[in-house]
Amino acid sequence: MIENPESTAADAILAAPRKRKKRGFFGRVRLFLLWGVLLLCIAVQAPVFPHVVRAALKFRAWQGGATLTMGEVEGSLFDSVVIHDMVLGYRADAGAETRVEIRRVRAWLAWSNIFPAPVAGWVRSGAEKCSFHPIGGNGLWFRELEMDDVTAHLTLPNGADAGPPEELKLQWLRSALATRGAQPGIYTVRNADVLVSRGDDSLRVSGSHFSFSATAPGTLRAAKIAIRTGAVRKNFSGVRAHTSLEGSRATIAGMRLAPDVTLQSLSVSLDHFANGELTLNADCDAFGGKLQADAAAAFRDRWLRFDGSGKFSGINVAGLASFLGLGDAAGGVLNSGNFTFHGSPSEVSKSEATLRFDAGAFQWESRQWDSLVLGLSLVEQRLQIHEFKLRQGKSQLAIKGTMALPQPGAHWWDRQFDFKVDGDIRNLTELSALMLPEFKYTAGQLFISGAVSGSGVQVDVPAKYEGQMVVSGNALQWRTAPIDSLNAALLFHGRELEIISAQALHADDLLRGSGRISLADGSYSGEWRLFARDLSVYRSLLTPYILPTPLAGGIEATWAGKGAGTNHEGTFSAKLNRFRLLGPGGTLPLDAEAAGTYRPGEVQCEKFRLAESGMVLTAGISVGPSAVNLRDVRVLHHDRVCLKGDAFLPLDLWQRWPDVNFAHLLNDETVGRVRIEATELDLRAASRITGVDWPIGGTLTGSLNADGPLGALKFSGSMQLARGIIPLDWNGSAVREVGAQIAFDGNAIRIDQGTGRYVNGDFGIGVRLDLAKPRTPSLEAVGSGTYQSQPFTFTVKGDAWKPLITTDGHAPFSGNAPAALVPPTTAPGPPGPPSAPAPALPPPLPPATPPK
Known part of the structure; x- marks a missing residue:
């Protein structure tokens, strides 16, 4: 049997075990996508x-x-x-x-x-x-x-x-x-x-x-937009605008906030808005002009960082003021300007900023100018004034300089600064409304030129100053006070200000002087002379800025002195001619002369003279720490000596001034002494030397001696009052034909025979005033008299300031409240006081008959 080789190979292959083929990359991708689609579908x-x-x-x-x-x-x-x-x-x-x-x-x-x-x-x-x-x-x-x-x-x-x-x-x-x-x-x-x-x-x-x-125009409608920043509080109602979106940048256009304020464009970047970061650009038609601004805000190192710049032109000030609610009395135009800011609004002093603008025909309430150019910059906590030019009418003022920003609790002049000033003010009245409201009462020409710099306070080293300033003026006037010419030259050197010369003239009147003032300890020295024929001419300048009440009369005075802290000394002289107070409480015109020296705790006035209508008082005066010494006192009436003497009074005038309360002025330890001799002294004429026409009368003759400390005063001497007049009020009611024998005996003053008459009767009185305790004297008085032809008697006893009064019979007063001795229906007595109010009169002692 012959075998087929091909069949044998095929059988071998079929007989061998099969190997599983591995899934490739694309197979895994397909599987992943399959699962993804499955999950997405779910x-x-x-x-x-x-x-x-x-x-x-x-x-x-x-x-x-x-x-x-x-x-x-x-x-x-x-x-x-x-x-x-x-x-x-x-x-x-x-x-x-x-x-x-x-x-x-x-x-x-x-x-x-x-x-x-x-x-x-x-x-x-x-x-x-x-x-x-x-x-x-x-x-x-x-x-x-x-x-x-x-x-x-x-x-x-x-x-x-x-x-x-x-x-x-x-x-x-x-x-x-x-x-x-x-x-x-x-x-x-x-x-x-x-x-x-x-x-x-x-x-x-x-x-x-x-x-x-991002694809079509949008709209914006808002019922209300409210802005609160600083003092500005502004609300807008019924706001409408168009919107658009490009990426993360939103734009608002055509937003009309007010009749004269329209936000043409506002673009805002929203990328990091929730982080507090913002970038914007704005273009606005406002108040007849234009305003453009670019800004970016973000938080850096825990602080809000703001970077912005902008420019403006043609801004109507009246519209701006009304919009911000700052007042309606405003006008003018901000012609052009620009600004920048880089830093934190919470720390402006550490930021950088610039501002420059040109304004014309400006008015803010009572302040106004024709034109102003201002250029400022803030760098490293220093404010630099690059340009300041102010023009009003024919007047001009220019300032340039730099200064370090003041620290909390410190004065600006204790920081570094350097300024140059050049002022040519041809009409103060035009420029005055810009400075202060009351400067509208000024007039004349004023010229200022100079430069001053300060080093600032360093560690353990006080600030020092260098520079000079020259001021001059012509035909100046403040309200009704005229100054024909003014000249002053000032020099700053180290810690000292020297007034090289200063002079103000009006006709024959002048104020002239020079001096030095230490800016370190306040020590000073100088010499000044003043001559004015009538101070009332300068009433609006002196009152109330220098003197509390207006004065009249001529003055010629000189002063030369120096001082530091509580140590001071100098000489002075003054001659006053018909010197008097004006207005309510005005006084009679007096002539006065004084010349002397002063030093800590002591004033020596070797020559003092006071005169009024033929009555003249002369004396030498020394004011010490605890006493006032009056030497060689003379009172002359038409060249006749009617009073002379000396007095050493225990008055702490120097230490107590200006508190002249009599009880506080008395000094218990100082031994006083008084020697006075009077010869037919006319009380009415003598009282007018005080500047007040007191409604008193009579003549006084006799002597008074007093010696000892306040708590053990011993009196001696006697005086006689004849034809006296004791006022009961300022309307002419008075007790007349007063006669009295006054005896000074030990620590008591007695009136042994006091008599007088008034419209409805007469009286007699005997009085004893015990001064064993001068601060709380005691009084005893017994008297009798007639009132409307009816007899009465009375006694007074106790504290001299609040005595106990008893009466018997038809007395014109009762109890502890003496009544007016002249009923309202009584015919008026002698003429009353001057039209101006005068000091209140003390209540009179009640009438009585001398004890038998």
């Missing part, structure tokens, strides 16, 4: 798809570092997806916090964009062949996103610390799983309330409805 089923959406959104929130909660989820892959009660929270590392609450969210999925680019094209082609046209050619996952009843609040930190950073691995994981193109192509929001706040500043948009689309 995911898009109606019962499963809402859970897939919920998980995907939760993952997306985790990926962005946010928290997300939501209520019910409805919808499918090929229909809209509706989510109820969504709440999104996010806190950026920089500290910005975002919270968004949405009652209802509806999204249409552009499902063809979910696939990679080649697959997406195949899917769209296949779907179109099946007469199904998927949306999603723009590469975005969502075709449209609708949100109803939205409340959003973005809180920007006010310098607060940033939150703790994430671990590096977690950041890498989120970045690796980043999803691209998940934004919708169309946003539609209805009934939104959006609030962006930082500290007390805020921007709030209420009752808003808006849409942003």
